[in-house]
Amino acid sequence: MEGTVVVVGAGSWGTTIAALLAPRTSTVLWCRSGELAGQIAQHHENASYLAGIELPKSLHVTSELAEAISGAELVLMAVPSHGFRTVFEGVAPHLSSTAAVVSLTKGVERGTHSRMSQIVRTLCPTNSVGVLTGPNLARELAEGQPGASVVAFEDPAVAAQVQEQLHLGVFRVYTATDVVGCEIAGAVKNVMAIAAGISDGLGFGGNTRAALITRGLAEITRFGIAAGGRQATFSGLAGVGDLVATCTSPKSRNRSVGYQLGRGVPLSTVLASTQMVAEGIQTAAPIVELAASVGVEMPIAAQIAALAAQETSPQAALAALLERPAREEVDDAS
C-alpha cells in the first residue's frame, strides 16, 4: 500500500504505536499469527498483548508480510531481538528502495552481537535505518497518556522526515543522530531493570534502587561511548529517561521479571508465566560480550547474565553488586 506506515510485530509496543498512528496516517499492523490478526481485525482489540485497549477501526491488520510491506514508505520493526533477523529476512525482498526502516526493538542479537540497525543494514544496505526509543511504557501510551521519545537516524534530514511521518498525538517525537548510542541505551536498560526489580523484590528500598540506577547509567554510558555513542544521548530521554521509567514502573515487564525473581520465584516459572518477552534476560550475555570487545566491564549486566544462565541467585547477584565499590565516585577524589 503506497504511502503507508507498516508496524511489523503485534506485541504490546508494536500494537500501541500502530494504534497511535492509525487515526492520522494509513497504518498496517503485521502480526505473525493469522489467528491473532483475525481476532484483532474482528474485535479491534489485541487481547493477547494489549488487553482492554480499543484499537482504531482504521488500523489495518494482516499476517501477509509481502502484501503489507510492498509500497510502504516507513517500516517500524517491533519484534523481539531473537526473532528480528528472521522476520526482517521476510521484509527485505519486498522493501521499496526509498522506504526507511525504524527499529523499535531494544536488544542485541545473540551470537552475532549485532544491534538491530546493523541487521537491517546487512540485509538492506541502501535503505535508511534508524531507531525509536525513550521512556515508553506501552500501556500508558495506549491509554492516552502523554509521552516523549527520540527517533535517531545518522542523517538528520531523514530523522526530521521520519519525525514528520510519526504523527502520534500527545506522544511527542524528537530527533537525534546518535543511532549507536540510542540502541545501546535501549538494550542495556532492560538488563538494568531486572537488577532494579530484584532489589525491590528482595525488600531493598529507594536508596538501593537509586544507587543501582546510577551505576547502571554509568555502565550504559561507558559502554555506549566506547562503542561510538555520544554522552548527551545517555543523559537524555533515550538514556536516563528510558532507564528510570523501566527501572521504577510496576508496568515494566523487565523490572517485573526481576521483582518476581527477588521474591523467590524460579526463572523458568517467571518466564513461563508471560507471553511477553523479557529482553533483559535474552540480551544480558551478548551485551556483556559486546562490551568486553570494546574493553568495557559491565558488572551489573554480568550478574544478570549469570542469573539468566542459572549460575547465580538473585541474592548473591545483588550482594555482589552492593559489595563492589562505586569506582566512579572514588576516582573523583584521586
Added chain:
Amino acid sequence: MEGTVVVVGAGSWGTTIAALLAPRTSTVLWCRSGELAGQIAQHHENASYLAGIELPKSLHVTSELAEAISGAELVLMAVPSHGFRTVFEGVAPHLSSTAAVVSLTKGVERGTHSRMSQIVRTLCPTNSVGVLTGPNLARELAEGQPGASVVAFEDPAVAAQVQEQLHLGVFRVYTATDVVGCEIAGAVKNVMAIAAGISDGLGFGGNTRAALITRGLAEITRFGIAAGGRQATFSGLAGVGDLVATCTSPKSRNRSVGYQLGRGVPLSTVLASTQMVAEGIQTAAPIVELAASVGVEMPIAAQIAALAAQETSPQAALAALLERPAREEVDDAS
C-alpha cells in the same frame, strides 16, 4: 567533648546520621528544643521526626550548643536552609580551629542565594567545609537498609579524613571534591521532586515522570556546570542518584508535598500538615534567581517557584512543562 562528632539538628536526617554514628564514634545530637532533647534522651526515640526507630543508648542528646560544639572535631549541620545561618552563628564562636564542618542541608538561602558551605565559610573562613549528599531517604537508613553517599571537600585529603570519621556501617561514604556541584545537585533535586510528585498526583504515569526527571537532570547539570560544578557529579550518586531516589520514593517528603498538591490539596494545608520542611518549596525561588545570575534558565524550577508563590496551579504548572519542547533532544539533530 574532644574527638566527638556533633550533629546539629534533630530532624529525620540529622537523627538518622547520629543514630548510625553513635555505635561506632562518640556522637552528640544537638536539638534546638530542650523538651525534645529531654524526650529523646529519656525514650531513645525521636517521636517528632523519626517515630518508631530505637536510637542507640550511647547517643548523647543535648540542647546546649556551646557545650556540644566545644572540642568537636567534626560538625555535621542538619538544619533546614532557612534556619542554617542563625544556627551556625551559634556554632561558630565555639568551633575549634581544626574542626571540619559538613553540611547535610540541601537548599539555598533566600535573599543571599548562598549555598550552605558559603554561609559556613563566611562565618568561619579558616575551617574546612564540605557536604554529605546522595540518595539518602532517612527512614530507610534508620531502619538498617544499605545506602551510599558522597562526602565532598575541595581538598581531597580532608575528604578522605572525614570519610574515615564517618563510620556508618552498611551506609557507605565515597569521597569527592566537587563541593559546588554536590550542593547544587542536592538543592535543586528537592524542587524537581515536587514537580515529579505533582505529575504522580495528577494521575500521570511513569513515562511522564521519567521525562520530568530527565529534564530535571538537564536543568541541574546546566546550572551546576555554569556555577562551577563538574559533569561527573551530576551523573553520580549526588546527581542522578539523589534525584531518582527523591522523585520516585513515596518516602520522599518533597515528592509527597507535590503529590498532595497534584491531588488538589491547597499548599497551605499541605505545609501545615507536616512538621518536616519541604526544602523544595523554600528554595525554588532562590534557585531560579541564582541560576539566572549565571545565565541559566530553569523551566521546571520556575514553575515550582510560581507555585510556591501561589501564582499558578499544579495543573497549569505541569501543562506548561509538558508543552515546552525538550530542546536538548532537538538540538542533537541540528
